[in-house]
Amino acid sequence: MFRAVYYKIKSYRLPEEFEGFRIVHLSDLHGAVYGKQNRKLIEGIQKARPDAVVMTGDMADHSRHAIERLVGLSRRLCRRYPVYYVVGNxxxxxxxxxxxxxxxxxxxxxxxVLENSRHTITRGNASVQLYGLVTPMVYYKDRLREYEKGIDFSAEEVRKALGNADKRRFGILLAHNPLYYPSYRRWGADLTFSGHIHGGIIRIPGLGGLLSPDLTLFPRYDGGYFQEKGKHLVVSRGLGNHFLVRVLNPPELVVVTLHTGVCSHNGIGP
Ligand SMILES: [Fe+2]
Incomplete structure (x- = not known):
């Protein structure tokens, strides 16, 4: 079973109309099922009473059944909430x-579905800008392949993919891979949602997640909340179990509530 993880994020750039705006973040389901037709997952989402649901990729895998289950889950969610999606690797x-x-x-x-594109979310007279980034596969590093070791997905690469960030609006970026978070915030993302790392697969108390999918030991953005230079990053530990093992690392449903005010956050447990 998954656990729900709650965060409150404050930003002075958020319009007052979005005070209390709540986002459920799903990532890396990898075709997992919670109850018949994902009933338990849907109940968990309903309990959070979101204003929007965002999905940051790796929600399905190659099996036809996983794709059908994802479409079924999305259909049920779309009846109640706006749903936004970016693909993962x-x-x-x-x-x-x-x-x-x-x-x-x-x-x-x-x-x-945001494929290097943007979508404006409006509330009253105010709006925020949502972006969805597709990271080219070459930027998913593979430590076993020499030629990919030195690459970096720079803020300029993000700009080429998404265009200039709209500085007038609070910007929310959906990007599957958190490895390049410094580029995302330099580009202009106020709040980024990512997944991909699966919490580091094995959690070691006091040290964090052990291993990323690209075989990096103790990846920096392994899961949870990060703040750098006044910008925010939320990394889901994921809902599925692609690596067949999770140790001290329960699957998680992430719930983020936005607030106006001086930049800060509170991570609140399940
Ligand atoms: Fe991934």
């Missing part, structure tokens, strides 16, 4: 026809 590794089919199905049921 696992969706990007699907055959092109399968990925196109998945995206079309999600869009047909009402999911806003």
């Amino acid at each position: 696992h969706e990007q590794c699907l055959k092109e026809s399968a990925l196109t089919s998945l995206i079309r199905k999600l869009e047909a049921i009402g999911v806003t």
Whole structure:
């Protein structure tokens, strides 16, 4: 079973109209199921009473059943909430026809799929800007492959993908891989949602997550909340179990509530 993890994030850049805006963040489900037709997961989401649901990739894998389950889950969520989606490396590794089919199905049921694009969320007279980044596969480092060791996805690369950040609006970025978070915040993201690291797979008390998917020991952004230079990053430890083992690392449903005010946060347990 997953646990719900709650964060309160404050920013002076958030418009007053968005005070209390609540976002449920799902990531790295990898085709897992919680109850029949994901009933328990949907109940957990309903309990959080979100204003929006964001999904940051690796929600399905190559199996047809996992894709169907993701579409079914999304359909039920779309009946109640605006749902936003970016792909992770696992969706990007699907055959092109399968990925196109998945995206079309999600869009047909009402999911806003962000592929290096943006979407404006409006409340009253105010708005925030939501962005979805697709990181090219070459930037998913593989420590076993020499040529990929020195690469960096720079803020300029983010700008090439997404255009300039809208400085007038609070910007929320969905980006599957948190490895390049310094580039995201330099580009202009006020709040970034990521996943991919699975909490480091094995949690070691006092030290954090042991291993990232690219075989980095003790990855910096292993899961949880991070603040750098007044910008915010939330990394889900993920809902699935792609690596077959999770130690001291329960799957998690992330709930973020936004507040106006001086930049700060509170992480509140389940
Ligand atoms: Fe991933």
